[in-house]
Amino acid sequence: MHTFLAAAEKASALSKISDFYDKGGIIMYVLTFCSILTLAVVVYKALDLGKSRVMPDDLKKDIDSAANHGDEAAFSRVTQQSSAGNSVLARLTQVVVQRGDHSGAKIRDAVQAKAHEEIVKLQGGIGVLDVVIVVAPMLGLLGTASGITTVFDGMSSLGDIKMSIMAAGVAEALSTTIAGLAVAVPAVIGHSYFNRRIETYASQLEVVVGNLVSTVSDDKEVAS
Template sequence: MLEIYSAGGILMYPILLCSIAVVAISIERFWTLNSQKIAPRHQLGEVWNWLQKNQLDAEKLKQLRQSSKLGRILAAGLSNSRHGRDVMKDSIQEAANQVIHDMERYLGALGTIAAIAPLLGLLGTVIGMINVFTALNLEGTGNAGALAGGISEALITTAAGLCVAIPAMIAHRFFVRRVDTLVVTMEQEAVKLVDALHNDRRVDVKVA
């Protein structure tokens, strides 16, 4: 394996760094974008229980804000609920924008790696073919080792770039989809809270 890596030339180093970044980002995002950490199933019910028992105070709001991303959004809405429905919705939207930004962290880098890894491989291919033609010009077709080395470098970097890009693209789309799903879930929970507090329509809030 080390011999194959060495035969790929200098562009194998950035490709290797890209592969390490893909693994690190994927593990971090998989751990971070856990639905039970982001939007616990019974959190809205717990909040509604506090409201019904008149237990919601500054300490509860602080606890709610620190408990999860959904809790942060709900706490922002509850903090401004007395100012009316529109102000409450604006507060929820502002908090949601910050939460979504946090959830999308590193996904841009993952998408960038998926785009540039094949280009690095292609660049390695071009450099390898340049080496082949240089060897042909200088030594003719008699030096099979030089020709084989250039062709090997071209093929290895191409394969390495694709081996990094394909998993990176899969991971990027997977995590983007997960973020979208979590955003929809949090939006639904926030709407339930707004409607329940301002009684615009009957809302079924499940209490944990």
């Protein structure tokens, strides 16, 4: 009996979803595509902005040891890890290591140029969320306006009609607005979170790599 009731509830839920799509028309399918796109971008950015891909702890600790404590063994490990370029920090460190014989100003300029390039890469995909944030609510309103227009067109041919029927028609038309907002809200949350995370990484990278640049510049001046 319990199994039968569960199956009936599941069938009822699927029927409601199907009805919801039917009420929204083709715009509901466009909004579904937007929701899938949003989910794909969120998953991609969550992986892309993982700590191991941007600022791995082991490399950061070695840079801190080399810069703040003059640990030559740590600097050697930094050089080895930077050559692989498996993270944003490693690639920025690689710029410092490769230009170790240049002046501090030239090293900083090269690091800033590379850092700008890396930040742009980190922001890749977030533009899709920008589009969804703007387009999804507008599509919802478009579907609602279209639905309400259809409702009033139908009423004009029916003459005197109860308000309850009109309200039901407007409620159906509002389904696309609900769907549009449901798609846009997660996109806004993801957009805000990922932008904040990138800003945090950018400030941390500036400090860590800046310390390394200062150490390399100071060592070169002492040697000269």
